[in-house]
Amino acid sequence: MAIPVIMPKLEMAQETATIVEWLRQEGEAVEKGEPLLVVETDKITVDIEAPASGILAGVRAEPADIVPVTEIIAYLLEPGEAATPEMAATAVPLPPPPAVQTAPALAKTRATPAARRLARERDVELRTVTGSGPRGRVQAADVQTSPITPERPAPAAEVIPLQGIRRTSAERLAASYQGVPHVYFTMRVDMGEFEKARASLNASAQRAAAPHVSVTALLVKAVAWALQRHPWLNSTLRGTEIHLLPEINVGVAVALEEGLIVPVVQHADLKSVSEIARRVNELVARAREGRLAPADVAGGTFTLSNLGPFGIEQFTAIINPPQVAILAVGATRPAALVSPEGQIVIRPVLRMTLAADHRVVDGALAAHFLAELREVLENPTLLLW
């Protein structure tokens, strides 16, 4: 006699189960207690054992069908027993559950007047707040606990990896700025005589087809001249020792697209203005072409940074360790000065700012150095001294 296989009720609140697969084909024999099919409830997937031994017949539900519990899904026949027409009737599986009907979303957020007021005050976008009130209504407390959200996501930034020169200078500048106690001194210089001297030198250079003397080149010469007289500015700090350096090698900061680089004019104190001009021009050109050799940037004992060509009037620079000082030079601009006679005169004025490592350079020392430097800039004939 045919034994029906029914969809078991596995849980108290279970109403249906889904057929996952049949483990026996129609017509195959199965022993009582052997797994016959796999079903899935909303909680578990489980093997259903054959309720009796027999031949599987009249399978009424296919995999993926959702069947109400206690419904007959197949029969087990005794050997030789024939399936009856009723057995062949296909079970009517339940239609798949309709997609959960959600009320059409209103464009407006449900929120209490108090929540709206708070959102206005705190610049919170109500749409982004999860409401804890009835029907998901946003309450004032929900706004209070919600992070302040920007109206729209910030546009993605263009990402440039920090590498090469920029990475090296970033690391060195940060280490210097954090590790070296910087102290700054600014002085104004009347550049009238300096400009005259430079004009005169350039007139000679033109006649001799020699390199053009830039402000920077002549400044390097003057700085080297002043450093000769103030060796502490041309030193380095090594542990507990201040080493006054035997050479005066003036670095010139050059801005490149890929970062800041400081080629060095070796022995600036021993070179003529013309030699320095040639060297500076060559270094700057090589730097711009990316052809600097390691030796070109090594051994600097002091650095000069001139942003005058860019119109900067005054700025401070970060010391380039192991050096102990850097000179930041601005543009030469006409400015009103009070002459020694007490008259207001218009003169070409340059502002230079020395940044020094205060562990080595005291204020008085820096002042003497700057005064000496101003002296030579205002009276370039002293370079002949």
Next chain:
Amino acid sequence: MREITYSEALREALRQEMQRDERVFIIGEDVGIYGGAFGVTRGLFKEFGEERVIDTPISELGIAGAITGAALTGMRPVGEIMFMDFMTLASEQLVNQAAKIRFMFGGNATLPFVMRTPAGSGTGAAAQHSQSLENWFVHIPGLKVVMPSTPYDAKGLLIASIRDDNPVIFIEHKLLYKIKGPVPEEPYTIPLSTSEVKRSGQDLTVVATSVMVKRSLEAAAQLAAEGIEVEVVDPRTLKPLDAEPIIRSVMKTGRVLIVHEACKTGGYGGELAALIAESEAFDYLEAPIVRLAGRDMPIPYNRTLEYHAVPQVENIVAKARELAQGRI
């Protein structure tokens, strides 16, 4: 302080004002020898005589016309309508005459009268003796409407009403007559148009009138045991209303339940709700403004049905709890 009943407080107010000002007199049905249907004027006939405590025929329109005319001639009458339901009969004089005269005479006439009347259900007096018709009069410019909820307020507001130069509809409650409370012996006034916070709380504001103030305070005491602190505000004068304490309270709590006995539709609660929604309290609301009021039906005679026709303490507790817990 000594405690007396609401009814005694009203009688004391009447007696003290009649002693103070001989223009004050009482007129109504059975107010004299019988002492009033609810006994408020008991003993005053004996004390002040039939000229100052006047029994009338059964004509509410006559009482209303008499106090209107007397007030116009300079008297300060206190009329009594036995049940508020019968204010319908007095309405012509009150609504079409008394309310208009001061305006129509360009302020040259005053009508310093009080019309006292008991409203409300709860006594098994059925549909024609149980109504709360205050909002009919609230709607009429020129009438003041006062509704005391405690013995203290009853005395102070009645004296203030008698001394007011405008027609005052003074609505008492049948169930409040017997309740006791502290009342000073000496005469005092509570200025009309002063709402009062009867209990402080921060979770929810209940604005209630008349006997619903008492029920709301009982409800608040129950809710306090659950940790819900209810603020109960009593307008006391429905018109002109002192809205400020109500608005301030709603701004504090963000939730408001309005409770009155009168039918919900067209009731005073609608006016209060609109007023709150129009005020700056709007921006502080954390839930819809909720009204709990009498059902839109005549008060049934059957005591069980009567009980369920108007808000009771348990209804106020349930609704206030729902509102305070953010379920509305």
